[in-house]
Amino acid sequence: MIKDLCIVGGGIAGLSAAFYTSNREIILFEEHREVGYPEHCSGLVGFEVKAFVEKISPNLIDAKYSRISVGIGNRFLHIDFRRPAIFHVNRPELEARILDTVSGRVSFQGGVRVKPSHIPSEIKAGDKTYNCANIVASDGPLSVFRRKYFLSQIGIMVGIQGLFRVSNLDPDNILVIYPHISGNYFSWIIPLDYDIGLIGGLFREAPPPIDSLVKRFSYLGFNIGGRQKIFGGPLPIGPRVIDPVAASKILLFGDALPLTKPYTGGGLYHIIRLAPILGKALDTRDLGLFRKAYRDTYLKLSLEDSAVRLFRDKHWIPLLLTTNYSKTGFITPLDYDKHYELALKLIATVPFLWIFPPIFHIHRKILG
Numbered sequence: 001m002i003k004d005l006c007i008v009g010g011g012i013a014g015l016s017a018a019f020y021t022s023n024r025e026i027i028l029f030e031e032h033r034e035v036g037y038p039e040h041c042s043g044l045v046g047f048e049v050k051a052f053v054e055k056i057s058p059n060l061i062d063a064k065y066s067r068i069s070v071g072i073g074n075r076f077l078h079i080d081f082r083r084p085a086i087f088h089v090n091r092p093e094l095e096a097r098i099l100d101t102v103s104g105r106v107s108f109q110g111g112v113r114v115k116p117s118h119i120p121s122e123i124k125a126g127d128k129t130y131n132c133a134n135i136v137a138s139d140g141p142l143s144v145f146r147r148k149y150f151l152s153q154i155g156i157m158v159g160i161q162g163l164f165r166v167s168n169l170d171p172d173n174i175l176v177i178y179p180h181i182s183g184n185y186f187s188w189i190i191p192l193d194y195d196i197g198l199i200g201g202l203f204r205e206a207p208p209p210i211d212s213l214v215k216r217f218s219y220l221g222f223n224i225g226g227r228q229k230i231f232g233g234p235l236p237i238g239p240r241v242i243d244p245v246a247a248s249k250i251l252l253f254g255d256a257l258p259l260t261k262p263y264t265g266g267g268l269y270h271i272i273r274l275a276p277i278l279g280k281a282l283d284t285r286d287l288g289l290f291r292k293a294y295r296d297t298y299l300k301l302s303l304e305d306s307a308v309r310l311f312r313d314k315h316w317i318p319l320l321l322t323t324n325y326s327k328t329g330f331i332t333p334l335d336y337d338k339h340y341e342l343a344l345k346l347i348a349t350v351p352f353l354w355i356f357p358p359i360f361h362i363h364r365k366i367l368g
Helices: 012-019 046-054 090-100 145-150 210-218 268-284 287-310 314-330 340-353 357-368
Strands: 002-008 024-028 061-065 067-072 073-081 085-088 108-110 112-118 121-124 128-137 156-167 173-178 186-190 196-203 224-238 248-250
Touching: 002 012, 012 024, 012 268, 024 128, 046 061, 046 085, 046 090, 046 268, 061 186, 067 108, 067 112, 073 314, 128 145, 128 268, 145 248, 156 210, 173 210, 186 210, 196 210, 196 224, 210 224, 210 314, 268 287, 287 340
Parallel strands: 002 024, 002 128, 024 108, 067 173, 128 248
Antiparallel strands: 061 085, 067 073, 112 121, 121 128, 156 196, 156 224, 173 186, 186 196
């Protein structure tokens, strides 16, 4: 079968690519029968993604936060914004609404597993072969298109979380715990109301049972009751591809690149930022537009990578500085999305740490 534009993957990356592409005949493949499942995302977004979500439907934002409390060592550090800066989106419903929005011009094929063929313009979808003018491979962190045409695999972390009844929640405050000063992984409680929240964690190896995370937060005074559901999955941590286009036909997008922030693992921001440019590139058939925009994003994420490496053995420093800067207004709500700007602020501060001994006194206090 001959098709104009084939999008592989019906997650937020593939759906947003379809949303912003208006002058192509699109067929969208998803290995699951419906979009939005299985769930794996915690659903936290900043202002720019919130604006996109509200363009789809204003009812998909179900919580907002103006504080992040970070436990590291034996202390809690509080990052306070002067207004709500972080928002929780109902991710499965968002993806379903986007599909509804584009359904009049996109052919959706659910429950179909897609793999590359022996030539770049072809894909095998189930028992059928499609010849595509362009292919957007948004098939996630385990992308088969990345392995075949970009000859590289992605490093993986694993996230797990559950929805629980929880008492003593502050619905305005996200709680994050780093159990080790090196920050190799972290866990969280994300309130969705006064008495219900997401308890989860991100791990470099196989995650522990969810009950061990529940026990960790119970020790902090939270009364955790009935569990409603558990979900999770792989999260890509790089390396990113340098050029997102192969054979002038195949474009990687989303977690297949990947576009995740190295400090938190969030991927929605850069997907939503790049999707309109990807749509324009596909409509005009000028893939250089997407290449140029991706190159800029690649450099910004590389800056964030550098900040993570710089503070790898002193994970407490960016948290401590961000805490203090948030009190002065030097850290703004937009920094939640734009980690590269936050990284520049923190890196610029590093030389002063060597001439400011009180910082290291605070460090000793944090370590206990």
